Amino acid sequence: MPIHFPVTFDFFGNEVLLHPVLESVGIFLAMRMYYFLKRKTKDKTTLVDSLSILVGATAGALFGSKLIGNLENPTAILSPDFTFIKFWTSNTIVGGLAFGLIGVEIAKKIIGSKKSTGxxxxxxxxxxxxxxxxxxxFTGVYEETYGLPTDSIFGMYLGDQYLRHPVALYEIAFLIVLGFVIFRLQKAKEYVSGFLFQFFMLNYFLFxxxxxxIKPHEKFLFDLGTIQIVSLLMIFYYIYKIKNSLIQMKNSNRYYG
Known part of the structure; x- marks a missing residue:
């Protein structure tokens, strides 16, 4: 049975997009999972400090997701048709992750925390x-989260006449594999605090x-889009962070071994 994009459902007589509903469900479940995991750890971070870091992360992610989302199509910003609504509805997880990190670091500076919280x-x-x-x-080509046309076996119709790369499905598959790898690393318990988050971020930005x-984007610099430029900056940053973490692990093993 073919999918009719964008997928919506009826909510008391109103047609509602599935996408924002699933995003809200994802955020809710992620928050519940975070607090469940936090209760299982020996983390002594106070409630006030935890909330301060959470506020910093949320504020940074909200601002960054919209800023980078709009800079991905810079000519649209200069258009006379550009409005605050258009600014508000343009998002990207890349900007959210990058600026969420900045928000966390600012919050930790304010409260004087040096703990790795990632x-x-x-x-x-x-x-x-x-x-x-x-x-x-399930939004298909009606949001800028679809791939370029392709003749590969992975091509799918996403709401127009072209077979396209289902990049959202590629990302889900990648995240599941990455999650499994990180789960195995976690079981080893031979890492310094913060290493798992650094490993996740480095691999996600590389991906x-x-x-x-294979996604349509406006070329901004060196034939790269804004998201790719931000990803490159974060890749260099996390290579540096992981290098330092590996040095700490090596020195720790030398000390105890």
Whole structure:
């Protein structure tokens, strides 16, 4: 049975897009998962500090997702038809992750915290992103989360006359595999605090950098889109962070071994 994009459902006589509903469900489940995991750890971060970091992450992610989402199509910003509504409805998870990190670091500076807080967020993030990408897939070509036309066996009709790369499904598959790898790393318990989050972020930004070559985007610099440029910056940052974490692990093993 063919899918009619975008997928909607009837809610008391109103037609509602499935995508924002799934995004909300993903965020809710991710928050519940985070607090469940936090209760299972020996983390002594106070409630006030945790909330401060959460506010910083949320504010940074909200601002960054919309800023980078709009910069992905810079000519539209200069158009006389550009409105606040258009700004508000343009989003990208790449901007959310990058600026969410900045928001967390600012919040930690304000409250004087030097603890790494990222590891507990890995699986909640993967959960929220997978559920959100299901919503992206069911929106088809009516949102800028679809792939270029393709003749490969993976091509799908997403609401127009072309067989396209179902990039949302590619991302879900990647996140599931990445989650499994991180789960195995977590079981080993031979890492410093923050390493799992760094590993997740490095691999996700690497994936997004290459994925965007098969997505329609406006070339911004060196034939790269804005999302790819942000991804490159984050790749360099997390290579540096992981290098430092590996040095710490090596020194720790040397000390105890």
């Amino acid at each position: 590891d507990l967020m890995v699986f909640p993030l993967i959960t929220a992103m997978c559920i959100g990408r299901i919503g992206c897939f 997004r950098f290459f994925l965007d070559f």
